[in-house]
Amino acid sequence: MNNPPEILVLGVGNTLYTDEGLGVRAVEQLASSYNFSENVTVFDGGTLGMKLMDHIVQYEKLIVVDAVLCGDEAGSIYRLVGDDLRKSLGFNNSMHQTDLVDTLIFCELIGNRPDTVVIGMEPFDYESMNVNLSPEVACKLDSMCDIVLQEITESGGSFSAK
Numbered sequence: 001m002n003n004p005p006e007i008l009v010l011g012v013g014n015t016l017y018t019d020e021g022l023g024v025r026a027v028e029q030l031a032s033s034y035n036f037s038e039n040v041t042v043f044d045g046g047t048l049g050m051k052l053m054d055h056i057v058q059y060e061k062l063i064v065v066d067a068v069l070c071g072d073e074a075g076s077i078y079r080l081v082g083d084d085l086r087k088s089l090g091f092n093n094s095m096h097q098t099d100l101v102d103t104l105i106f107c108e109l110i111g112n113r114p115d116t117v118v119i120g121m122e123p124f125d126y127e128s129m130n131v132n133l134s135p136e137v138a139c140k141l142d143s144m145c146d147i148v149l150q151e152i153t154e155s156g157g158s159f160s161a162k
Contacts, residue, residue, distance in 0.1 A: 004039045004156040005060035008114070009148060010052070012045045012066050018130045019074075019123030019137045023066040026144050033162055034149070040157040053103050057112040061155045062104075065148055068120030075140035077147060080118040119148050 011027030014020045024044050031042045041059070045052050056062060068078055107113040121144050124136035133141065149159060 007040045007061040007155050007157045008059040009042045009063045010045045014047050016129055018125040018128050019134050020067055020126040022121055022133055022137055025133055026065045030145055034159040035162055037158040050103050057107050059114045062114040062116040063151050064118040066118055066120050067123040072122050074122050074124035074136040076122040077144050078120045
Protein backbone atom coordinates (compact mmCIF):
# COMPACT_ATOMS: atom_id res chain seq x y z
CA MET A 1 0.00 0.00 0.00
CA ASN A 2 1.45 3.36 -1.07
CA ASN A 3 1.57 6.24 1.34
CA PRO A 4 0.10 9.48 -0.01
CA PRO A 5 2.70 12.14 -0.86
CA GLU A 6 3.57 14.79 1.70
CA ILE A 7 2.05 18.04 0.39
CA LEU A 8 3.03 21.58 1.40
CA VAL A 9 0.60 24.39 0.57
CA LEU A 10 2.77 27.50 0.86
CA GLY A 11 1.35 31.01 0.80
CA VAL A 12 3.95 33.66 0.02
CA GLY A 13 3.95 37.43 -0.22
CA ASN A 14 4.20 40.63 1.76
CA THR A 15 0.90 41.36 3.51
CA LEU A 16 1.90 45.00 4.05
CA TYR A 17 1.54 45.76 0.31
CA THR A 18 -2.11 45.15 -0.58
CA ASP A 19 -2.36 42.34 -3.16
CA GLU A 20 1.26 41.24 -2.88
CA GLY A 21 0.10 39.38 0.23
CA LEU A 22 -2.76 37.54 -1.46
CA GLY A 23 -1.00 34.17 -1.21
CA VAL A 24 -0.70 34.52 2.54
CA ARG A 25 -4.33 35.66 2.81
CA ALA A 26 -5.44 32.62 0.80
CA VAL A 27 -3.65 30.11 3.05
CA GLU A 28 -5.01 31.90 6.12
CA GLN A 29 -8.50 31.43 4.72
CA LEU A 30 -7.82 27.77 3.90
CA ALA A 31 -6.41 27.05 7.37
CA SER A 32 -9.35 28.70 9.12
CA SER A 33 -12.03 27.02 6.96
CA TYR A 34 -10.78 23.45 6.48
CA ASN A 35 -9.23 20.47 8.21
CA PHE A 36 -6.67 18.68 6.07
CA SER A 37 -5.45 15.10 5.92
CA GLU A 38 -2.23 14.32 7.80
CA ASN A 39 -0.16 14.46 4.62
CA VAL A 40 -1.13 18.11 3.95
CA THR A 41 0.56 21.09 5.63
CA VAL A 42 -0.71 24.63 5.07
CA PHE A 43 2.00 27.20 5.80
CA ASP A 44 2.42 30.99 5.71
CA GLY A 45 5.82 31.53 4.09
CA GLY A 46 5.53 35.32 3.98
CA THR A 47 8.73 36.73 2.52
CA LEU A 48 11.11 34.14 3.98
CA GLY A 49 12.47 33.07 0.58
CA MET A 50 15.64 30.99 0.94
CA LYS A 51 14.93 30.43 4.64
CA LEU A 52 12.09 28.14 3.52
CA MET A 53 14.47 25.65 1.90
CA ASP A 54 14.84 23.40 4.96
CA HIS A 55 11.07 23.23 5.18
CA ILE A 56 10.37 22.73 1.45
CA VAL A 57 12.74 19.77 1.00
CA GLN A 58 10.66 17.72 3.44
CA TYR A 59 7.78 17.48 0.95
CA GLU A 60 7.11 15.63 -2.28
CA LYS A 61 4.54 18.11 -3.61
CA LEU A 62 4.68 21.90 -3.25
CA ILE A 63 1.64 24.04 -4.00
CA VAL A 64 2.63 27.71 -3.90
CA VAL A 65 -0.11 30.31 -3.60
CA ASP A 66 1.05 33.73 -4.75
CA ALA A 67 0.44 36.88 -6.75
CA VAL A 68 1.71 36.59 -10.32
CA LEU A 69 2.23 39.11 -13.09
CA CYS A 70 1.01 37.77 -16.43
CA GLY A 71 -0.51 40.98 -17.73
CA ASP A 72 -4.16 39.92 -17.59
CA GLU A 73 -7.10 41.45 -15.75
CA ALA A 74 -6.75 41.77 -11.96
CA GLY A 75 -8.19 38.69 -10.29
CA SER A 76 -7.26 36.33 -13.14
CA ILE A 77 -6.16 32.99 -11.70
CA TYR A 78 -3.35 30.87 -13.13
CA ARG A 79 -1.81 27.45 -12.69
CA LEU A 80 1.91 27.64 -13.39
CA VAL A 81 4.42 24.81 -13.70
CA GLY A 82 7.90 24.43 -15.18
CA ASP A 83 9.42 27.55 -16.73
CA ASP A 84 6.23 29.53 -16.06
CA LEU A 85 7.13 29.49 -12.35
CA ARG A 86 9.31 32.53 -13.01
CA LYS A 87 6.15 34.60 -13.52
CA SER A 88 5.42 34.07 -9.87
CA LEU A 89 7.25 36.52 -7.66
CA GLY A 90 7.89 38.78 -10.64
CA PHE A 91 7.71 41.97 -8.63
CA ASN A 92 10.58 44.37 -9.29
CA ASN A 93 10.37 45.94 -5.84
CA SER A 94 9.48 42.85 -3.85
CA MET A 95 11.62 41.52 -1.02
CA HIS A 96 10.89 37.98 -2.27
CA GLN A 97 11.48 38.76 -5.96
CA THR A 98 13.40 35.66 -7.07
CA ASP A 99 13.84 33.88 -3.77
CA LEU A 100 11.36 31.07 -4.40
CA VAL A 101 12.70 30.18 -7.84
CA ASP A 102 16.26 30.26 -6.47
CA THR A 103 15.19 28.18 -3.48
CA LEU A 104 13.74 25.53 -5.79
CA ILE A 105 16.96 25.49 -7.82
CA PHE A 106 18.96 24.89 -4.64
CA CYS A 107 16.53 22.16 -3.56
CA GLU A 108 17.16 20.47 -6.91
CA LEU A 109 20.93 20.79 -6.46
CA ILE A 110 20.78 18.92 -3.16
CA GLY A 111 18.55 16.30 -4.78
CA ASN A 112 15.21 16.99 -3.16
CA ARG A 113 13.07 19.41 -5.14
CA PRO A 114 9.37 18.74 -4.71
CA ASP A 115 7.03 18.61 -7.67
CA THR A 116 5.90 22.25 -7.74
CA VAL A 117 2.85 24.11 -8.97
CA VAL A 118 1.95 27.76 -8.43
CA ILE A 119 -1.67 28.76 -8.10
CA GLY A 120 -1.44 32.47 -8.72
CA MET A 121 -3.62 35.49 -9.16
CA GLU A 122 -3.06 38.71 -11.06
CA PRO A 123 -2.87 41.54 -8.48
CA PHE A 124 -4.62 44.89 -8.84
CA ASP A 125 -2.38 46.87 -6.48
CA TYR A 126 0.91 45.55 -5.11
CA GLU A 127 2.63 48.88 -4.43
CA SER A 128 0.33 50.66 -1.96
CA MET A 129 0.95 50.00 1.68
CA ASN A 130 -2.28 48.45 2.97
CA VAL A 131 -2.92 45.26 4.94
CA ASN A 132 -6.23 44.67 3.11
CA LEU A 133 -6.57 43.14 -0.33
CA SER A 134 -8.01 45.29 -3.11
CA PRO A 135 -11.71 44.67 -3.81
CA GLU A 136 -10.75 43.37 -7.28
CA VAL A 137 -8.69 40.59 -5.70
CA ALA A 138 -10.65 40.00 -2.49
CA CYS A 139 -13.78 39.02 -4.45
CA LYS A 140 -11.78 36.27 -6.26
CA LEU A 141 -10.06 34.76 -3.20
CA ASP A 142 -12.73 32.06 -2.73
CA SER A 143 -12.27 30.94 -6.34
CA MET A 144 -8.51 30.78 -5.85
CA CYS A 145 -8.94 28.71 -2.68
CA ASP A 146 -11.26 26.31 -4.56
CA ILE A 147 -8.53 25.75 -7.16
CA VAL A 148 -5.97 25.10 -4.40
CA LEU A 149 -8.35 22.58 -2.81
CA GLN A 150 -8.74 20.83 -6.18
CA GLU A 151 -4.93 20.71 -6.54
CA ILE A 152 -4.64 19.21 -3.05
CA THR A 153 -7.18 16.50 -3.94
CA GLU A 154 -5.51 15.71 -7.28
CA SER A 155 -2.15 15.46 -5.48
CA GLY A 156 -3.37 12.87 -2.96
CA GLY A 157 -4.57 14.99 -0.06
CA SER A 158 -8.02 15.51 1.36
CA PHE A 159 -9.93 18.07 3.37
CA SER A 160 -13.22 18.70 5.16
CA ALA A 161 -14.95 21.91 6.15
CA LYS A 162 -14.53 22.98 9.78
